[in-house]
Amino acid sequence: VHVIEAEDAASALTLLEDLEITPDVLLLDYQLGHGASGLGLFRSISDRLGALPCAVISADRGSQLHNDCKALGVELLSKPLDRHKLGDFLDAVATQST
Numbered sequence: 445v446h447v448i449e450a451e452d453a454a455s456a457l458t459l460l461e462d463l464e465i466t467p468d469v470l471l472l473d474y475q476l477g478h479g480a481s482g483l484g485l486f487r488s489i490s491d492r493l494g495a496l497p498c499a500v501i502s503a504d505r506g507s508q509l510h511n512d513c514k515a516l517g518v519e520l521l522s523k524p525l526d527r528h529k530l531g532d533f534l535d536a537v538a539t540q541s542t
Contacts, residue, residue: 453480457488466493469537471530474502474509483512497537501525 472482
């Protein structure tokens with residue numbers, strides 16, 4: 445596993461462009477500080493690279509975020525992050541890509 449880390453949405457988009465790669469999976473925090481949220485970043489990346497498997501990680505347990513993730517086909521993982529749920533998500537992505 446190789447992780448590419450960025451502090452905010454704009455930095456993530458710049459980094460992906462500079463590296464000229466398409467990630468196998470996106471793990472995005474919902475709250476990214478100033479600028480786009482994790483869902484906004486997902487939309488921007490999808491517009492540039494096409495649909496990618498994605499999980500948004502958040503402490504927000506509200507129904508709006510749950511509904512927004514569901515509508516976009518994004519997995520929602522709650523904080524504190526359960527490593528087994530994260531593992532299950534990554535296993536499912538790996539299985540689908542083989």
